[in-house]
Amino acid sequence: MQKELHITGCKEYQPERLKEQIDAHLDRYPEFRDLKGKKVLLKLNLLSATEPERAVTTHPQFVRALTININERGGRVLIADSPGGLFTRGILEKIYRETGMKNVADETGAELNYDTSAHTERFPEGRFIKSFHICDYMRKADLTIAVPKIKTHMFTGLTCASKVMFGAIPGTEKVKYHTRFPDTTDFSRMLHDLTDLCGVDLFLVDGIIGMEGKGPSKGEPRKVGVIISGKDPRAIDLHVARITGLDPGKLPILKAAFKDDLLYPDEELILSGDGEDLKLEPAFKPARGGQIATNPPRFLKRFMINLSTSKPRISIRNCIGCGVCRDNCAGEAIRIVKGKARIDYSRCIRCYCCHELCPHDAVYLSIKESGLARYIEDTTYRYFID
């Protein structure tokens, strides 16, 4: 069962079709057939307060269809995520409203989480991290379904099943993990431990419209046309890479899984469903953030970072000096000067949280596309991260 995935083709968020397909996915997993008296946590991707059409967040029609199916099986739904940035009731209200989750809750009776408390859990089995401070909402249900999207990611290459549980870390505490693990592979190894600690019962991917390019929040929506379910988040991400044409060997989230022997690049997965042969043409545009090596000497590392990775830059015209980027900057590299954000590049660790979270599209990336830059990036990758 572990490396088995069920994949169905689904081209649009059409309510009846979604309900029927999600019903069939749930039927495959015995613990979801009868949910009488059970509370089911839907851990969504609610990164920010953006409208569904931008494909940043799990689509409300998908959540609606899933909730109706759970209700019909006798269960109750709790919708939750800790978004990027602050984790307060006011922020959650805004996010639920903008992403369409408030309407879903009003229509289906689903409960929206407003509990922003957290606790520490030890995780002796962790390969890389032995304890995490996680949101209390993670332990308020009998079963958990993670409902990620398929998006490129400037830092981990891909955000889908193995990245979605980062939302179990409360609010701006996420910044500490970026500070602690500036290396993309280390950060991804941490994510795999966190995902295992969370004990998700099922991953159900809203892969109908994904995001390519400058994901997870500033890329372009792209139709993928699938729903994927399975128990193994790494297997899902490997298959997503194969569907989208992203090179698994260049996605830190999968490189970390390969490094810890959680799966292998050429692993044969057990696939079923009418979407098992789907492959996108042309492939997804990757997120070209850059890779930071941790091993080279400091002066060399700084040189390579500057030459081979994209710099976050501030659009003076769009920036309103709100400070969201400063408050989420893992390198403490941002100050607000005369009402505008200013970045100290000597401190910037290229985590791209500022780009991900700026609510005013005021952070853009200067993409390095020169042959020399790409050569250095590839060399850095091969010698220092492999």
Ligand code: SF4
């Ligand atoms: S760059 Fe964006 S997040 Fe940062 S201060 Fe300006 S508007 Fe706010």
Ligand code: SF4
């Ligand atoms: S300036 Fe942006 S990319 Fe650099 S460390 Fe701060 S949040 Fe990360």
